Amino acid sequence: MQLKAENVSFQYGENMPWILKDINFAVESGERVGIIGPSGYGKSTLSKIMAGYYKPTSGKITLDGESLPQKGFCPVQMIFQHPELSVNPRWKMEKILNECWKVDEDTKHAFGIEKDWMGRWPNELSGGELQRFCIARVLSPETKFLICDEITTMLDVITQAQIWKVLLEVSDKSNLGMLVVTHNMALAEKVCTRMIDITKWNK
Amino acid sequence: MEEKVLRNVLEINDLVVSFEMYQKGFRKKKLEVLHSLSLDVKEGEIVAVVGSSGSGKSVLAHAVLGLLPKNATMTGNIKYQGELLTPKERKKYLGREIAFIPQSVDYLDPLMKVGKQVVGVYSSKERQRQLFEKYQLKKEVEDMYPFQLSGGMARRILISAAVTEEPKLIIADEPTPGLNVELAMDTLRHFRKLADNGTSILMITHDIDLAFQVADRIAVFYAGTIVEISPTGDFLAGGKNLRHPYSKAFITALPQNEFQPLKGTQPYAGDLPEGCLFAPRCPKAEIACNGKIAMRDLREGKVRCIHAT
Ligand code: SF4
Numbered sequence: 001m002q003l004k005a006e007n008v009s010f011q012y013g014e015n016m017p018w019i020l021k022d023i024n025f026a027v028e029s030g031e032r033v034g035i036i037g038p039s040g041y042g043k044s045t046l047s048k049i050m051a052g053y054y055k056p057t058s059g060k061i062t063l064d065g066e067s068l069p070q071k072g073f074c075p076v077q078m079i080f081q082h083p084e085l086s087v088n089p090r091w092k093m094e095k096i097l098n099e100c101w102k103v104d105e106d107t108k109h110a111f112g113i114e115k116d117w118m119g120r121w122p123n124e125l126s127g128g129e130l131q132r133f134c135i136a137r138v139l140s141p142e143t144k145f146l147i148c149d150e151i152t153t154m155l156d157v158i159t160q161a162q163i164w165k166v167l168l169e170v171s172d173k174s175n176l177g178m179l180v181v182t183h184n185m186a187l188a189e190k191v192c193t194r195m196i197d198i199t200k201w202n203k
Numbered sequence: 204m205e206e207k208v209l210r211n212v213l214e215i216n217d218l219v220v221s222f223e224m225y226q227k228g229f230r231k232k233k234l235e236v237l238h239s240l241s242l243d244v245k246e247g248e249i250v251a252v253v254g255s256s257g258s259g260k261s262v263l264a265h266a267v268l269g270l271l272p273k274n275a276t277m278t279g280n281i282k283y284q285g286e287l288l289t290p291k292e293r294k295k296y297l298g299r300e301i302a303f304i305p306q307s308v309d310y311l312d313p314l315m316k317v318g319k320q321v322v323g324v325y326s327s328k329e330r331q332r333q334l335f336e337k338y339q340l341k342k343e344v345e346d347m348y349p350f351q352l353s354g355g356m357a358r359r360i361l362i363s364a365a366v367t368e369e370p371k372l373i374i375a376d377e378p379t380p381g382l383n384v385e386l387a388m389d390t391l392r393h394f395r396k397l398a399d400n401g402t403s404i405l406m407i408t409h410d411i412d413l414a415f416q417v418a419d420r421i422a423v424f425y426a427g428t429i430v431e432i433s434p435t436g437d438f439l440a441g442g443k444n445l446r447h448p449y450s451k452a453f454i455t456a457l458p459q460n461e462f463q464p465l466k467g468t469q470p471y472a473g474d475l476p477e478g479c480l481f482a483p484r485c486p487k488a489e490i491a492c493n494g495k496i497a498m499r500d501l502r503e504g505k506v507r508c509i510h511a512t
Contacts, residue, residue: 156255
Protein backbone atom coordinates (compact mmCIF):
# COMPACT_ATOMS: atom_id res chain seq x y z
CA MET A 1 0.00 0.00 0.00
CA GLN A 2 0.98 3.59 -0.37
CA LEU A 3 0.24 6.62 1.80
CA LYS A 4 0.82 9.74 -0.20
CA ALA A 5 0.91 13.50 0.29
CA GLU A 6 0.02 15.27 -2.94
CA ASN A 7 0.83 18.97 -3.20
CA VAL A 8 0.03 19.47 0.46
CA SER A 9 0.06 23.03 1.79
CA PHE A 10 -1.09 24.20 5.17
CA GLN A 11 -1.77 27.47 6.97
CA TYR A 12 -3.78 27.99 10.13
CA GLY A 13 -5.85 30.75 8.58
CA GLU A 14 -6.01 33.13 5.69
CA ASN A 15 -3.17 35.66 5.77
CA MET A 16 -1.29 33.43 8.20
CA PRO A 17 2.14 32.17 7.25
CA TRP A 18 2.37 28.91 5.32
CA ILE A 19 3.49 26.12 7.62
CA LEU A 20 3.86 23.68 4.74
CA LYS A 21 3.98 24.45 1.06
CA ASP A 22 3.49 22.00 -1.84
CA ILE A 23 4.73 18.90 -0.11
CA ASN A 24 4.92 15.73 -2.18
CA PHE A 25 6.09 12.41 -0.88
CA ALA A 26 4.90 8.88 -0.24
CA VAL A 27 5.40 6.10 2.25
CA GLU A 28 5.14 2.49 1.07
CA SER A 29 4.14 -0.46 3.23
CA GLY A 30 7.19 -1.89 4.97
CA GLU A 31 9.04 1.41 4.77
CA ARG A 32 10.00 3.55 7.76
CA VAL A 33 10.50 7.07 6.57
CA GLY A 34 12.17 9.50 8.93
CA ILE A 35 11.22 13.16 8.82
CA ILE A 36 14.17 14.91 10.34
CA GLY A 37 14.66 18.53 11.24
CA PRO A 38 14.50 21.10 14.01
CA SER A 39 11.23 22.40 15.46
CA GLY A 40 9.49 25.14 13.58
CA TYR A 41 9.42 23.37 10.23
CA GLY A 42 5.93 21.95 10.55
CA LYS A 43 6.89 18.34 11.31
CA SER A 44 4.05 17.90 13.79
CA THR A 45 1.56 19.61 11.51
CA LEU A 46 2.56 17.31 8.70
CA SER A 47 2.06 14.27 10.96
CA LYS A 48 -1.42 15.37 11.87
CA ILE A 49 -2.29 15.96 8.24
CA MET A 50 -0.95 12.56 7.19
CA ALA A 51 -3.03 10.90 9.92
CA GLY A 52 -6.16 12.79 8.89
CA TYR A 53 -6.42 14.90 12.05
CA TYR A 54 -5.98 18.14 10.10
CA LYS A 55 -7.26 18.91 6.62
CA PRO A 56 -4.60 20.38 4.35
CA THR A 57 -5.40 23.91 3.15
CA SER A 58 -4.77 22.62 -0.34
CA GLY A 59 -3.62 19.30 -1.77
CA LYS A 60 -4.63 15.90 -0.47
CA ILE A 61 -3.63 12.76 1.38
CA THR A 62 -4.37 9.49 -0.34
CA LEU A 63 -4.17 5.84 0.58
CA ASP A 64 -3.65 3.78 -2.56
CA GLY A 65 -5.12 6.67 -4.50
CA GLU A 66 -8.27 7.01 -2.38
CA SER A 67 -8.86 9.64 0.27
CA LEU A 68 -8.68 8.51 3.91
CA PRO A 69 -11.93 6.96 5.17
CA GLN A 70 -14.08 9.36 7.21
CA LYS A 71 -16.00 6.65 9.03
CA GLY A 72 -14.99 3.47 10.83
CA PHE A 73 -11.48 2.40 11.71
CA CYS A 74 -8.79 4.40 9.96
CA PRO A 75 -5.89 2.27 8.69
CA VAL A 76 -3.60 5.25 9.28
CA GLN A 77 -3.03 5.67 13.02
CA MET A 78 -1.01 8.19 14.93
CA ILE A 79 1.04 8.08 18.13
CA PHE A 80 1.84 11.31 19.92
CA GLN A 81 4.70 12.70 21.95
CA HIS A 82 2.69 13.16 25.14
CA PRO A 83 0.76 10.01 26.01
CA GLU A 84 -0.79 11.67 29.06
CA LEU A 85 -2.62 14.05 26.72
CA SER A 86 -3.96 11.34 24.48
CA VAL A 87 -5.77 9.21 27.04
CA ASN A 88 -8.99 9.89 28.88
CA PRO A 89 -7.98 10.61 32.50
CA ARG A 90 -11.33 9.33 33.76
CA TRP A 91 -10.92 5.88 32.29
CA LYS A 92 -8.96 3.06 33.81
CA MET A 93 -6.15 1.60 31.74
CA GLU A 94 -8.07 -1.52 30.77
CA LYS A 95 -10.73 0.54 29.03
CA ILE A 96 -8.18 2.86 27.44
CA LEU A 97 -6.23 -0.06 26.04
CA ASN A 98 -9.19 -1.69 24.40
CA GLU A 99 -10.76 1.46 23.04
CA CYS A 100 -10.07 0.70 19.36
CA TRP A 101 -9.65 -3.06 19.30
CA LYS A 102 -9.41 -5.95 21.76
CA VAL A 103 -5.63 -5.90 22.26
CA ASP A 104 -4.35 -9.47 22.18
CA GLU A 105 -2.09 -11.11 24.74
CA ASP A 106 0.91 -11.21 22.41
CA THR A 107 0.87 -7.47 21.89
CA LYS A 108 0.44 -6.82 25.60
CA HIS A 109 3.31 -9.14 26.34
CA ALA A 110 5.55 -7.63 23.66
CA PHE A 111 5.11 -4.17 25.17
CA GLY A 112 5.62 -5.45 28.70
CA ILE A 113 2.19 -4.28 29.77
CA GLU A 114 1.66 -5.79 33.18
CA LYS A 115 -1.62 -7.20 34.48
CA ASP A 116 -1.83 -4.99 37.52
CA TRP A 117 -1.45 -1.83 35.44
CA MET A 118 -4.89 -2.52 33.98
CA GLY A 119 -6.73 -1.46 37.13
CA ARG A 120 -4.80 1.80 37.46
CA TRP A 121 -5.71 5.32 36.44
CA PRO A 122 -3.53 7.06 33.85
CA ASN A 123 -1.95 9.29 36.51
CA GLU A 124 -0.70 6.21 38.34
CA LEU A 125 1.55 5.22 35.46
CA SER A 126 4.79 6.75 34.25
CA GLY A 127 5.05 8.35 30.82
CA GLY A 128 6.83 5.30 29.44
CA GLU A 129 4.20 2.90 30.74
CA LEU A 130 1.40 5.03 29.35
CA GLN A 131 3.07 5.26 25.97
CA ARG A 132 3.14 1.46 25.75
CA PHE A 133 -0.65 1.48 26.09
CA CYS A 134 -1.00 4.22 23.51
CA ILE A 135 1.03 2.24 21.01
CA ALA A 136 -0.50 -1.16 21.68
CA ARG A 137 -4.01 0.19 21.31
CA VAL A 138 -3.42 1.38 17.73
CA LEU A 139 -1.70 -1.78 16.51
CA SER A 140 -4.91 -3.44 15.42
CA PRO A 141 -4.61 -5.87 12.50
CA GLU A 142 -6.41 -3.26 10.41
CA THR A 143 -3.69 -0.64 10.95
CA LYS A 144 -1.52 -0.30 7.85
CA PHE A 145 0.36 2.93 8.49
CA LEU A 146 1.67 4.43 11.70
CA ILE A 147 2.54 8.08 12.13
CA CYS A 148 4.96 8.48 15.02
CA ASP A 149 5.49 12.08 16.16
CA GLU A 150 8.46 12.23 18.55
CA ILE A 151 6.94 9.27 20.36
CA THR A 152 9.90 8.57 22.63
CA THR A 153 11.27 12.10 23.01
CA MET A 154 9.94 12.48 26.53
CA LEU A 155 10.96 9.02 27.71
CA ASP A 156 14.19 7.77 29.19
CA VAL A 157 16.54 6.08 26.78
CA ILE A 158 15.96 2.55 28.06
CA THR A 159 12.23 2.84 27.57
CA GLN A 160 12.93 4.41 24.19
CA ALA A 161 15.03 1.44 23.12
CA GLN A 162 12.43 -1.03 24.47
CA ILE A 163 9.57 0.60 22.62
CA TRP A 164 11.41 0.86 19.33
CA LYS A 165 12.61 -2.70 19.52
CA VAL A 166 9.02 -3.90 19.67
CA LEU A 167 7.79 -1.42 17.09
CA LEU A 168 10.45 -2.52 14.62
CA GLU A 169 9.50 -6.18 15.11
CA VAL A 170 5.82 -5.43 14.68
CA SER A 171 6.33 -3.25 11.63
CA ASP A 172 8.48 -5.89 9.94
CA LYS A 173 6.06 -8.67 10.76
CA SER A 174 2.91 -6.83 9.69
CA ASN A 175 4.59 -4.96 6.85
CA LEU A 176 3.49 -1.62 8.30
CA GLY A 177 4.49 1.63 6.72
CA MET A 178 5.76 4.21 9.18
CA LEU A 179 6.40 7.90 9.22
CA VAL A 180 8.89 8.66 11.97
CA VAL A 181 9.12 12.29 13.03
CA THR A 182 12.11 13.02 15.22
CA HIS A 183 14.80 15.58 15.93
CA ASN A 184 17.14 12.81 17.09
CA MET A 185 19.45 11.91 14.23
CA ALA A 186 20.99 8.92 15.98
CA LEU A 187 17.55 7.47 16.60
CA ALA A 188 16.46 8.04 13.00
CA GLU A 189 19.54 6.29 11.72
CA LYS A 190 18.78 3.25 13.86
CA VAL A 191 15.08 2.91 13.07
CA CYS A 192 14.39 4.37 9.63
CA THR A 193 14.83 2.80 6.24
CA ARG A 194 14.98 6.19 4.55
CA MET A 195 15.15 9.82 5.67
CA ILE A 196 13.84 13.15 4.52
CA ASP A 197 15.42 16.38 5.73
CA ILE A 198 12.49 18.76 6.17
CA THR A 199 14.71 21.86 6.03
CA LYS A 200 15.30 21.07 2.36
CA TRP A 201 11.58 21.29 1.65
CA ASN A 202 10.59 24.85 2.26
CA LYS A 203 11.20 28.04 4.25
CA MET B 204 50.42 20.28 45.50
CA GLU B 205 47.46 22.23 46.65
CA GLU B 206 44.16 21.48 45.01
CA LYS B 207 41.47 24.07 45.01
CA VAL B 208 38.48 22.76 46.88
CA LEU B 209 35.32 24.22 45.44
CA ARG B 210 32.58 25.22 47.79
CA ASN B 211 29.20 23.56 47.68
CA VAL B 212 26.66 26.14 46.65
CA LEU B 213 23.79 23.71 46.91
CA GLU B 214 23.80 20.66 49.07
CA ILE B 215 20.93 18.22 49.45
CA ASN B 216 21.17 15.56 52.11
CA ASP B 217 18.91 12.55 52.52
CA LEU B 218 15.91 14.29 51.07
CA VAL B 219 12.66 12.36 51.41
CA VAL B 220 9.44 13.80 50.00
CA SER B 221 6.03 12.16 50.38
CA PHE B 222 2.60 13.14 49.25
CA GLU B 223 -0.53 12.38 51.14
CA MET B 224 -3.14 11.09 48.74
CA TYR B 225 -6.76 10.26 49.22
CA GLN B 226 -7.79 6.95 47.86
CA LYS B 227 -11.26 5.63 47.23
CA GLY B 228 -13.30 5.48 50.43
CA PHE B 229 -11.38 8.47 51.82
CA ARG B 230 -8.52 6.39 53.08
CA LYS B 231 -5.34 8.41 53.25
CA LYS B 232 -2.25 6.97 51.69
CA LYS B 233 1.28 8.20 51.86
CA LEU B 234 3.17 8.08 48.60
CA GLU B 235 6.92 8.53 48.92
CA VAL B 236 8.26 10.06 45.70
CA LEU B 237 11.82 11.01 46.62
CA HIS B 238 13.87 8.56 48.66
CA SER B 239 16.91 9.71 50.63
CA LEU B 240 18.25 11.69 47.75
CA SER B 241 21.61 13.40 48.13
CA LEU B 242 23.24 15.78 45.70
CA ASP B 243 25.58 18.75 45.65
CA VAL B 244 26.38 21.47 43.17
CA LYS B 245 29.68 23.29 43.48
CA GLU B 246 30.59 26.82 42.62
CA GLY B 247 30.61 27.39 38.88
CA GLU B 248 29.46 23.88 38.15
CA ILE B 249 26.64 22.55 35.99
CA VAL B 250 25.09 19.38 37.34
CA ALA B 251 22.48 17.68 35.20
CA VAL B 252 19.92 15.43 36.82
CA VAL B 253 18.83 13.01 34.13
CA GLY B 254 15.83 10.71 34.26
CA SER B 255 12.59 9.95 32.50
CA SER B 256 9.80 12.49 32.61
CA GLY B 257 7.02 11.87 35.07
CA SER B 258 9.45 10.12 37.39
CA GLY B 259 9.45 12.86 40.04
CA LYS B 260 12.50 14.87 39.00
CA SER B 261 10.57 18.11 39.16
CA VAL B 262 9.70 17.42 42.78
CA LEU B 263 13.39 17.80 43.51
CA ALA B 264 13.41 21.31 42.03
CA HIS B 265 10.21 22.18 43.84
CA ALA B 266 11.61 20.99 47.16
CA VAL B 267 14.67 23.21 46.80
CA LEU B 268 12.53 26.19 45.84
CA GLY B 269 9.88 25.69 48.50
CA LEU B 270 7.19 25.03 45.90
CA LEU B 271 5.93 21.71 47.21
CA PRO B 272 2.16 21.48 47.49
CA LYS B 273 0.40 21.46 50.86
CA ASN B 274 -0.08 17.71 50.96
CA ALA B 275 3.68 17.12 50.79
CA THR B 276 5.97 16.35 53.70
CA MET B 277 9.71 16.54 53.55
CA THR B 278 12.61 15.30 55.66
CA GLY B 279 16.36 15.65 55.24
CA ASN B 280 17.96 18.99 54.58
CA ILE B 281 18.85 21.45 51.86
CA LYS B 282 21.73 23.86 52.27
CA TYR B 283 22.57 26.94 50.26
CA GLN B 284 26.15 28.25 50.63
CA GLY B 285 26.55 26.04 53.65
CA GLU B 286 23.48 27.30 55.46
CA LEU B 287 20.20 25.56 55.95
CA LEU B 288 17.71 26.82 53.40
CA THR B 289 14.79 27.68 55.66
CA PRO B 290 11.63 29.37 54.36
CA LYS B 291 12.98 32.68 55.62
CA GLU B 292 16.34 32.30 53.91
CA ARG B 293 14.65 31.17 50.76
CA LYS B 294 12.55 34.28 50.65
CA LYS B 295 15.66 36.37 50.95
CA TYR B 296 17.44 34.68 48.04
CA LEU B 297 14.75 33.64 45.59
CA GLY B 298 14.56 35.83 42.51
CA ARG B 299 17.96 37.34 43.31
CA GLU B 300 20.69 34.87 44.18
CA ILE B 301 18.61 31.81 43.41
CA ALA B 302 16.70 31.72 40.13
CA PHE B 303 14.25 29.19 38.78
CA ILE B 304 13.55 28.29 35.18
CA PRO B 305 10.29 26.39 35.41
CA GLN B 306 8.91 23.87 32.97
CA SER B 307 5.90 25.90 31.91
CA VAL B 308 4.56 29.44 31.64
CA ASP B 309 2.03 28.54 34.31
CA TYR B 310 4.58 30.02 36.68
CA LEU B 311 4.27 33.45 35.09
CA ASP B 312 1.60 35.86 36.27
CA PRO B 313 -1.15 35.53 33.64
CA LEU B 314 -2.33 39.11 34.19
CA MET B 315 0.99 40.87 33.87
CA LYS B 316 2.76 41.80 30.65
CA VAL B 317 5.82 39.66 30.16
CA GLY B 318 8.29 42.53 29.77
CA LYS B 319 7.37 43.71 33.22
CA GLN B 320 7.73 40.23 34.63
CA VAL B 321 11.23 39.90 33.26
CA VAL B 322 12.19 43.21 34.84
CA GLY B 323 10.74 41.77 38.02
CA VAL B 324 11.24 43.39 41.37
CA TYR B 325 14.97 43.86 41.22
CA SER B 326 16.04 44.48 37.64
CA SER B 327 15.83 47.28 35.08
CA LYS B 328 14.18 47.91 31.74
CA GLU B 329 17.58 48.20 30.10
CA ARG B 330 18.67 44.81 31.29
CA GLN B 331 15.40 43.33 30.08
CA ARG B 332 15.84 44.84 26.59
CA GLN B 333 19.37 43.49 26.48
CA LEU B 334 18.15 40.00 27.32
CA PHE B 335 15.28 40.17 24.84
CA GLU B 336 17.76 40.98 22.14
CA LYS B 337 20.02 38.16 23.18
CA TYR B 338 17.12 35.72 23.10
CA GLN B 339 15.74 37.04 19.82
CA LEU B 340 12.53 38.33 21.33
CA LYS B 341 10.98 41.22 19.45
CA LYS B 342 10.22 44.42 21.28
CA GLU B 343 6.46 43.85 20.88
CA VAL B 344 6.75 40.78 23.06
CA GLU B 345 7.26 43.05 26.08
CA ASP B 346 3.61 44.00 25.91
CA MET B 347 2.23 40.52 25.48
CA TYR B 348 0.52 38.46 28.14
CA PRO B 349 1.70 34.92 28.87
CA PHE B 350 -1.19 33.28 27.01
CA GLN B 351 -0.12 35.00 23.77
CA LEU B 352 3.32 33.37 23.74
CA SER B 353 4.30 30.46 21.55
CA GLY B 354 6.09 27.57 23.24
CA GLY B 355 9.54 28.68 22.12
CA MET B 356 8.90 32.30 23.05
CA ALA B 357 7.64 31.32 26.47
CA ARG B 358 10.76 29.30 27.07
CA ARG B 359 12.97 32.26 26.14
CA ILE B 360 10.99 34.55 28.44
CA LEU B 361 11.38 32.13 31.33
CA ILE B 362 15.12 31.94 30.76
CA SER B 363 15.48 35.73 30.48
CA ALA B 364 13.50 36.20 33.67
CA ALA B 365 15.83 33.82 35.48
CA VAL B 366 19.11 35.36 34.40
CA THR B 367 18.32 39.08 34.79
CA GLU B 368 20.10 39.32 38.12
CA GLU B 369 23.09 37.09 37.29
CA PRO B 370 22.15 34.66 40.02
CA LYS B 371 24.53 32.49 42.05
CA LEU B 372 22.37 29.42 41.62
CA ILE B 373 19.99 28.51 38.83
CA ILE B 374 17.57 25.64 39.06
CA ALA B 375 16.37 24.80 35.55
CA ASP B 376 13.58 22.29 35.09
CA GLU B 377 13.65 21.01 31.48
CA PRO B 378 14.97 24.29 30.09
CA THR B 379 14.99 23.54 26.37
CA PRO B 380 11.90 21.74 24.98
CA GLY B 381 10.10 23.94 22.49
CA LEU B 382 13.30 25.65 21.42
CA ASN B 383 14.77 24.92 18.03
CA VAL B 384 18.14 23.25 18.02
CA GLU B 385 20.16 26.42 17.47
CA LEU B 386 18.42 28.27 20.25
CA ALA B 387 18.68 25.28 22.57
CA MET B 388 22.42 25.13 21.91
CA ASP B 389 22.67 28.86 22.39
CA THR B 390 20.89 28.63 25.72
CA LEU B 391 23.25 25.92 26.81
CA ARG B 392 26.25 27.98 25.78
CA HIS B 393 24.81 30.83 27.80
CA PHE B 394 24.50 28.51 30.80
CA ARG B 395 28.09 27.48 30.31
CA LYS B 396 29.23 31.09 30.25
CA LEU B 397 27.28 31.86 33.41
CA ALA B 398 28.84 28.84 35.07
CA ASP B 399 32.32 29.81 33.97
CA ASN B 400 31.69 33.12 35.70
CA GLY B 401 30.82 31.36 38.93
CA THR B 402 27.09 30.61 38.73
CA SER B 403 26.09 27.10 39.80
CA ILE B 404 23.42 25.40 37.74
CA LEU B 405 21.24 22.46 38.57
CA MET B 406 19.65 21.36 35.33
CA ILE B 407 16.89 18.80 35.43
CA THR B 408 16.30 17.12 32.11
CA HIS B 409 15.14 13.94 30.41
CA ASP B 410 17.51 14.65 27.55
CA ILE B 411 20.88 13.03 28.13
CA ASP B 412 22.26 14.50 24.89
CA LEU B 413 21.75 17.98 26.33
CA ALA B 414 23.47 17.00 29.52
CA PHE B 415 26.41 15.71 27.49
CA GLN B 416 26.81 19.12 25.89
CA VAL B 417 27.26 21.26 28.97
CA ALA B 418 27.21 19.45 32.29
CA ASP B 419 30.30 18.97 34.41
CA ARG B 420 28.69 16.12 36.27
CA ILE B 421 25.63 14.03 35.56
CA ALA B 422 23.37 12.60 38.24
CA VAL B 423 21.26 9.63 37.19
CA PHE B 424 17.76 9.70 38.61
CA TYR B 425 15.92 6.40 38.97
CA ALA B 426 12.58 5.71 40.64
CA GLY B 427 12.80 8.74 42.92
CA THR B 428 16.42 8.72 43.94
CA ILE B 429 19.85 9.37 42.50
CA VAL B 430 21.79 6.19 41.83
CA GLU B 431 25.00 7.65 40.47
CA ILE B 432 26.76 11.00 40.13
CA SER B 433 29.80 11.06 37.89
CA PRO B 434 31.85 13.36 35.71
CA THR B 435 30.31 13.77 32.26
CA GLY B 436 33.42 12.30 30.65
CA ASP B 437 32.64 8.93 32.22
CA PHE B 438 29.28 8.92 30.44
CA LEU B 439 30.75 9.91 27.12
CA ALA B 440 33.17 7.01 27.31
CA GLY B 441 30.29 4.50 27.16
CA GLY B 442 29.17 2.11 29.89
CA LYS B 443 32.51 0.82 31.05
CA ASN B 444 33.53 3.82 33.16
CA LEU B 445 30.19 4.08 34.88
CA ARG B 446 29.48 2.74 38.33
CA HIS B 447 25.83 1.77 38.66
CA PRO B 448 24.28 -1.07 36.62
CA TYR B 449 21.37 1.23 35.71
CA SER B 450 23.65 3.98 34.38
CA LYS B 451 25.51 1.39 32.33
CA ALA B 452 22.26 0.06 30.90
CA PHE B 453 21.15 3.60 30.24
CA ILE B 454 24.20 4.43 28.16
CA THR B 455 24.04 1.14 26.29
CA ALA B 456 20.43 1.91 25.29
CA LEU B 457 21.33 5.15 23.52
CA PRO B 458 20.72 5.02 19.78
CA GLN B 459 24.24 6.28 19.13
CA ASN B 460 25.54 3.34 21.18
CA GLU B 461 24.12 -0.19 21.06
CA PHE B 462 20.41 0.80 21.29
CA GLN B 463 19.99 -2.32 23.42
CA PRO B 464 17.18 -2.05 25.98
CA LEU B 465 17.22 -3.46 29.45
CA LYS B 466 14.07 -5.38 30.40
CA GLY B 467 11.42 -4.13 32.79
CA THR B 468 10.20 -0.72 33.91
CA GLN B 469 10.86 1.74 36.67
CA PRO B 470 8.78 0.83 39.69
CA TYR B 471 5.73 2.93 40.53
CA ALA B 472 6.09 5.10 43.64
CA GLY B 473 3.20 3.26 45.32
CA ASP B 474 4.77 -0.11 44.74
CA LEU B 475 8.49 0.01 45.47
CA PRO B 476 10.74 -2.93 46.22
CA GLU B 477 12.56 -3.14 49.55
CA GLY B 478 16.22 -2.18 49.52
CA CYS B 479 17.76 -1.35 46.17
CA LEU B 480 15.11 0.12 43.87
CA PHE B 481 16.83 -1.32 40.85
CA ALA B 482 17.05 -4.89 42.18
CA PRO B 483 14.09 -6.32 40.19
CA ARG B 484 15.93 -5.48 36.95
CA CYS B 485 19.52 -5.88 38.05
CA PRO B 486 21.59 -8.73 36.63
CA LYS B 487 23.83 -8.62 39.71
CA ALA B 488 21.13 -8.57 42.38
CA GLU B 489 21.60 -10.77 45.41
CA ILE B 490 20.16 -11.11 48.93
CA ALA B 491 22.28 -8.28 50.34
CA CYS B 492 20.64 -5.88 47.87
CA ASN B 493 17.38 -6.13 49.83
CA GLY B 494 18.90 -4.08 52.66
CA LYS B 495 19.29 -0.34 52.80
CA ILE B 496 21.78 0.79 50.16
CA ALA B 497 23.59 4.02 50.98
CA MET B 498 25.26 6.41 48.57
CA ARG B 499 29.03 6.03 48.68
CA ASP B 500 32.06 7.61 47.06
CA LEU B 501 33.68 5.66 44.29
CA ARG B 502 36.48 6.85 42.05
CA GLU B 503 35.62 10.46 41.10
CA GLY B 504 31.92 9.91 41.62
CA LYS B 505 29.22 8.56 43.88
CA VAL B 506 27.09 5.47 43.59
CA ARG B 507 24.26 3.69 45.34
CA CYS B 508 25.11 0.06 44.74
CA ILE B 509 26.97 -2.48 46.85
CA HIS B 510 28.68 -4.12 43.88
CA ALA B 511 29.77 -1.14 41.89
CA THR B 512 33.45 -0.90 41.05
S1 SF4 C 1 22.66 -2.81 44.98
FE1 SF4 C 1 22.41 -4.85 44.13
S2 SF4 C 1 20.51 -4.80 43.01
FE2 SF4 C 1 21.11 -2.71 43.40
S3 SF4 C 1 22.20 -2.11 41.60
FE3 SF4 C 1 23.71 -2.82 43.02
S4 SF4 C 1 23.96 -5.01 42.57
FE4 SF4 C 1 22.10 -4.33 41.56
